[in-house]
Amino acid sequence: MTHKQRRTIFYHNYTDDIVTLAHQDYQLPSKYRYHHSRLFNIMGRLLQNIVRMVISPICLWILHIHIKNRKILMPYRNKAVYIYGNHTAPLGDAFMPFRISHRLNVIVAPENLKLPVIGPLLPMGGAIPVPNTIHQYREFLSSVDDSIHQNKSLFIYPEAHVWPYATIIRPFDGTAFRYPIKNPAPIFCMTTTYQKSRWHKKPKATVYLDGPFQPEPNLNSKQQQEQLRNIIFNQMNQRSKLNTYEYVKYVKH
Known part of the structure; x- marks a missing residue:
């Protein structure tokens, strides 16, 4: 790997928030509603189609994202799948699912709903915010269930916190893998890697898709999550x- 990095970021733990938003501590209101109506889904599909058209040239010409091995998803075009990815691009990770799937949901942190202009539209665009309370958890899981039952792709970033241009895979636990145990569907992963761009200061991103993976049927649910x-x-x-190419170097403080 080329080690001519442009910036060094020091961290204490792998769970550090490197990118902070103005409403970083925002929590879902106690009466927040996870939408399940047919009309909401129809409007959501329309919005996703619009987003897909708008972001396609952005991903290619501005963010320099190239996706490899996309063909492995072709047999699952109209089927439910889980897609897990490393979290290394604030904008790219928001846009990339639209380049990979034509019907999708993405599990997101609640502070994303406070982003200017686009924040309120995120749920209709497919975002499922993580709940803050046990009382909201049932509706959250219902939305996750709906995603699979409606044959959508569910995108999950198990590292949770975005580390821009990170070239390491941060350790994550098995919590995010309980969903395919409860509602089985083929499981894939997408890994974003970085290479030096010939024409731009920032690196180009190459995303590799792999799978499908399945849990071992002879294990119990907890063991399947870990597997x-x-x-x-x-x-x-x-x-x-x-x-x-290491555009940003992460060093433990």
Whole structure:
């Protein structure tokens, strides 16, 4: 890997928030509603189609995102799948799912709903915010269930916090892998790697898709979660070896 980085970021833990928003501590209101209506879904599909058309040239010409191995998803075009990804691009990770799937949901942190202009539109665009209370958790899980039952792609970033241009895969636990145990569907991962751009200061991003993966049927649910976590983590680590440019260097403080 080329080590001519342009910036060094110091961190204490892998769970540090490197990118902070103005409403970083925002929590969902106690009466927040997770929408399930047919009309909401129809409007959401329309909005997703518009977003897809708008962001396609942005991903290619501004963010320099190239997706490899997309063909493995072709047999699942109209089927439910889970797609886990490393979290290394605030804008790219928001746009990338629209380049990969034509019907989708994305699990997001609640502070994203406070982003100027686009924040209120995110749920209709497919965002499912993580709840803050146990009382909201049932509706959250219902939205996750709906995503699978409606044959959508559900995108999940198990690292939780975005680390821009990170070339390492940060450790994550098996919590995010309980969803495919409860509602089985093929599981994939997408790993973003970075290479030096010939024409631009910022690196180009190459995203590799891998899968499908399935839990081992002879294990109990807890063991299956851990097994899936290990499969995805190991696959991402293998792909991360394809990073060739360290635009940002992360150093433990």
